[in-house]
Amino acid sequence: MNKNTPEYYGYTIGQNIVPYINKCIDENGECYVSEGEHIFGRNDEEWHKGHVWSDSCITWGWNRFDNVKLIGAGYDKTIFKLIDNANSKNLFGTPAPIVHMLSTNYNVSCDNNLIEGITFDGNYENNHDISTVCAIRMRGSNNIVKNCKFINFGVGDQSNHECFQVFCVGHGKLDDGAKILNNTFESVGKKKNSKKGHCPENTFVAVGGKAPQIKYNTFKNCEFDIVNQQSPLHAITIADSLNAEITDNIFENFQGNCIYIDSWTNKNAVIVNNRGTNIWNFIALTCQHWQNQDQISYSENFCVENNEVILSDGDIYYQWDQQPIVSVFFAYNHDPKLNINIHTGFKNIIAKENKITLGHRLVNGITEVSNVLKCYWGYAASTDKILLTNNQIFSNIPKPIEKLSIFRRFINWLLNIFK
Numbered sequence: 001m002n003k004n005t006p007e008y009y010g011y012t013i014g015q016n017i018v019p020y021i022n023k024c025i026d027e028n029g030e031c032y033v034s035e036g037e038h039i040f041g042r043n044d045e046e047w048h049k050g051h052v053w054s055d056s057c058i059t060w061g062w063n064r065f066d067n068v069k070l071i072g073a074g075y076d077k078t079i080f081k082l083i084d085n086a087n088s089k090n091l092f093g094t095p096a097p098i099v100h101m102l103s104t105n106y107n108v109s110c111d112n113n114l115i116e117g118i119t120f121d122g123n124y125e126n127n128h129d130i131s132t133v134c135a136i137r138m139r140g141s142n143n144i145v146k147n148c149k150f151i152n153f154g155v156g157d158q159s160n161h162e163c164f165q166v167f168c169v170g171h172g173k174l175d176d177g178a179k180i181l182n183n184t185f186e187s188v189g190k191k192k193n194s195k196k197g198h199c200p201e202n203t204f205v206a207v208g209g210k211a212p213q214i215k216y217n218t219f220k221n222c223e224f225d226i227v228n229q230q231s232p233l234h235a236i237t238i239a240d241s242l243n244a245e246i247t248d249n250i251f252e253n254f255q256g257n258c259i260y261i262d263s264w265t266n267k268n269a270v271i272v273n274n275r276g277t278n279i280w281n282f283i284a285l286t287c288q289h290w291q292n293q294d295q296i297s298y299s300e301n302f303c304v305e306n307n308e309v310i311l312s313d314g315d316i317y318y319q320w321d322q323q324p325i326v327s328v329f330f331a332y333n334h335d336p337k338l339n340i341n342i343h344t345g346f347k348n349i350i351a352k353e354n355k356i357t358l359g360h361r362l363v364n365g366i367t368e369v370s371n372v373l374k375c376y377w378g379y380a381a382s383t384d385k386i387l388l389t390n391n392q393i394f395s396n397i398p399k400p401i402e403k404l405s406i407f408r409r410f411i412n413w414l415l416n417i418f419k
Contacts (some may be wrong), residue, residue, distance in 0.1 A: 345379070
């Protein structure tokens with residue numbers, strides 16, 4: 001039997017697979033997981049008394065740090081499904097505000113690790129009572145997540161913590177960024193009953209560091225609803241990054257921001273060759289006040305080029321308790337409370353040669369067309385900060401039906417008779 005498998009350490013289908021994976025990784029640095037839906041985590045009576053972390057979360061960075069491989073037989077073949085009521089258990093006597101299915105030791109750098117070919121199912125409908133449910137958290141250099149699928153993650157009912165489904169950042173600013181490649185994200189957890197004022201976001205991919213890559217991923221059928229799914233949706237965000245590549249991704253029926261940036265300094269990002277169909281917003285940049293001054297966003301030298309986007313019709317929302325707006329290709333905000341001479345927000349952000357199909361909505365019988373560029377809050381940006389040029393703009397707005405007078409209809413009737 002291959003020692004790089006959970007079965008070598010005694011695992012059989014029907015058991016909690018987590019401790020067997022951790023044992024395999026700790027001893028070998030590699031773990032290959034077979035096909036099947038595997039029970040993930042514990043919810044037994046002893047668990048309530050204060051659980052053993054390594055029984056609920058795949059983890060390394062305590063003994064083995066780098067070059068770990070966790071590989072399944074392919075997504076929709078190898079499935080990790082979080083057990084019911086796993087997130088309501090206590091972590092050393094205190095309710096855990098966040099549950100991660102996989103987390104490296106956050107206090108050290110864990111580098112050059114690979115996760116591939118697995119479906120991560122957060123089972124949100126049976127785990128939302130307290131905690132925010134997330135999939136992967138890794139901190140280190142050059143980590144890779146590819147050919148995986150992520151479903152049913154979201155913000156907990158009693159949690160103020162944003163959901164980061166895949167969170168891969170460096171331990172230091174000079175670390176090589178993560179590579180998030182050819183994954184599928186869909187079917188978000190339905191967060192509801194939020195307090196007015198703010199509902200935490202559900203962010204699918206968050207990366208930073210030098211030259212992170214987010215490529216060939218699909219984000220589809222992710223819905224927002226002011227009653228039943230109130231978390232704003234962010235498909236991709238970058239923070240504290242240099243030379244990020246966001247390319248060749250697909251967004252289908254995505255009711256949120258495909259690319260959203262509101263923190264730290266990000267320079268030289270390339271956002272090209274992405275495709276969006278029936279989306280609410282393609283890109284949104286926000287420069288806002290944070291208590292940590294270094295966290296205040298600054299975006300410089302972005303190339304947003306050759307993307308094809310079809311914007312949604314109808315009302316769109318950001319927060320559930322705010323008024324609806326119309327869909328928008330490029331949205332930005334610049335907090336008016338900030339000193340614009342210190343926190344300049346943006347520089348040399350150029351969106352060009354994109355194909356943009358506008359949507360529309362009806363407001364009191366009047367057609368409101370999608371915005372190509374819109375500042376929703378604060379200082380308006382000059383063209384040396386944000387410039388849209390040489391984009392192709394199309395419209396899918398239906399032409400109004402001409403109302404004919406009775407006389408005109410009579411004449412048309414006569415003409416048809418004597419053809």
